[in-house]
Amino acid sequence: MLRAILFDLDDTLVDQAEAARRAVVGWAAEHGITGDVGARWDAVSGPHYQRYQRREISFQEQRRARTREFLGVEVDDAEADALFAGYLRRYEAQWVAFDDAVPTLRRVRDAGLRTLVLTNGDDAHQRLKLDLTGLAAEIDLLVSTSTLPASKPDPRAYLLTCERAGIAPAEALMVGNSLAHDVLSPIDAGLDAVLLDRHDAHPDEPLRRISPLHDLRW
Numbered sequence: 001m002l003r004a005i006l007f008d009l010d011d012t013l014v015d016q017a018e019a020a021r022r023a024v025v026g027w028a029a030e031h032g033i034t035g036d037v038g039a040r041w042d043a044v045s046g047p048h049y050q051r052y053q054r055r056e057i058s059f060q061e062q063r064r065a066r067t068r069e070f071l072g073v074e075v076d077d078a079e080a081d082a083l084f085a086g087y088l089r090r091y092e093a094q095w096v097a098f099d100d101a102v103p104t105l106r107r108v109r110d111a112g113l114r115t116l117v118l119t120n121g122d123d124a125h126q127r128l129k130l131d132l133t134g135l136a137a138e139i140d141l142l143v144s145t146s147t148l149p150a151s152k153p154d155p156r157a158y159l160l161t162c163e164r165a166g167i168a169p170a171e172a173l174m175v176g177n178s179l180a181h182d183v184l185s186p187i188d189a190g191l192d193a194v195l196l197d198r199h200d201a202h203p204d205e206p207l208r209r210i211s212p213l214h215d216l217r218w
Helices: 016-030 037-053 059-071 077-093 101-110 123-133 155-165 179-188
Strands: 004-007 114-119 141-144 172-176 192-196
Touching: 004 155, 016 037, 016 077, 037 059, 059 077, 101 114, 114 123, 114 155, 123 141, 141 155, 155 172, 155 179, 172 179, 179 192
Parallel strands: 004 114, 004 172, 114 141, 172 192
Antiparallel strands: none
């Protein structure tokens, strides 16, 4: 029997990709960087954030590494933090929940189910994101993987989240935009899962797929 739905946060409930794109455009211009800055930021950010998720570097260290590589500067930690603040200020100002996020979360609660968020990221950062986007009141439990021994797609992330929520894996449904992190791995861990494919990136995927969240059924 289903008792809870676990939602991914970034690019599932919150339009993180668009927030990052808008933020980096202004930040890059401030430092005289032109061209396809969005693609450049993605290429820089991805590997360093993955290192953070693998626990190779801290959350703050990955921010500094991204700053140094993107801006092409050799600066100490304090200077890197000050430079990154210019991006972060713009990024946080752009955080917006998708239009279908709140209605879906409320529909889940109205059905007697709990709303959980399982997100790869720093707990304080993700809690601030929920607060600023108005989602905090719609969530029963947030589990950020910075509070766990492993990040998605490690099976421990899903199993320990279920343990914290007091439910069995078979009583949980995971919903998110990553095929690997939010569908395949949760299924391997014993949860049910639905892929949120907002941009039709996986048209031939045989597993359950929806777009938008309004289409979510359980």
